[in-house]
Amino acid sequence: MDTCDFCAELSNFYNPSRRDVYQVQCPRCGEYFITREALVNLKNSTLSDRQRINISGWLNENKQFEINTNNLDNLLKIKTPSFHERADKILLEFERMTEYAGHFVQCFAETSEVFYGKPKSYLSVGYCLNSHEFKEILDFLKDTKRISFSNTNNKTCKITAGGWEHLEKLKKINADSQQGFVAMWFDTAMMEVYDKTISKGILDAGYKPHLVPDREHNDKIDDEIIAQIRRSRFVLADFTGHRGGVYYEAGFAKGLGIEVFWTCRKDDINNLHFDIRQYNCIDWMPDNLAEFKKRITLRIESVIGRGSYQQA
Ligand SMILES: [Zn+2]
Secondary structure, eight states, X not given: OEEOTTTOOEEEEEOOTTSSEEEEEETTTEEEEEEHHHHHHHHXXXXXXXXXXXXXXXXXXXXXXXXXXXTHHHXXXXXXXXXXXXXXXXXXXXXXXXXXXXOOEEOOOTTTTOOXXXXXXXXXXXXXXXXXXXXXXXXXHHHTTSXXXXXXXXXXXXXXXXXXXXXXXXXXXXXXXXXXXXXXXXXXXXXXXXXXXXXXHHHHTTXXXXXXXXXXXXXXXXXXXXXXXXXXXXXXXXXXXXXXXXXXXXXHHHHHTOEEEEXXXXXXXXXXXXXXXXXXXXXXXXXXXXXXXXXXHXXXXXXXXXXXXXXX
């Protein structure tokens, strides 16, 4: 047993002989892998408590991730999700543990403020620095009538009618997903706009851009594309070039209730089909892509909130 470098919980460190990697089983962060080299770098660097806790939360969401010297820097840059997002994460965790509607699940040992067993991982689920912060989130869930505590003690809670309703809303729009599907014209100049601007704008908002590979050779809409749209948090559709596939993919997402962000090169915007123009399209100019990138990030953040995805 040794202490986890992120959350300081006692954890099991196994060293699989095949590689220079530790397998760590932490009661709070879950299972992750870390190379010896990354572990040395980590021990030599000064991390704030918030940085450690953000990594712990991220590892809990990305089970069995392998930390190495190449991705360690990105992990250090992980941002704290908003308070509301963290409350949603905790509520979703309660739902995962709920075996039947009305089931009281273990949440907190309020009297001693000590976590035991399963609740240890709640701190990571909610990106909480300590049990006080977790308690604030619990109180918020209670005040917004999404959970209620057991009458006999405060150690268990159940999801209430308001909670189920909120969960329903969250799922409709794939709130768990960190993926932003990009529908666009597969033209060489546009691919450059994707690489340097669109994908970056999505990453800056905390989401993972998804572009179907090799689309330039195959404009078909296949099952894989449909499946990817279904599991996305949103679709960014750029209408420059007015490809039929882009209209189809945006319409399909819209029909599922998935948020769609509409963009188009300014000189091409007047060719937009009338029904699309009403959706507050972001127009852009090739000579001011920095501005386009910023607008993508701001629009995503203002409509669905900042995501917690970090490139690793
Ligand atoms: Zn840990």
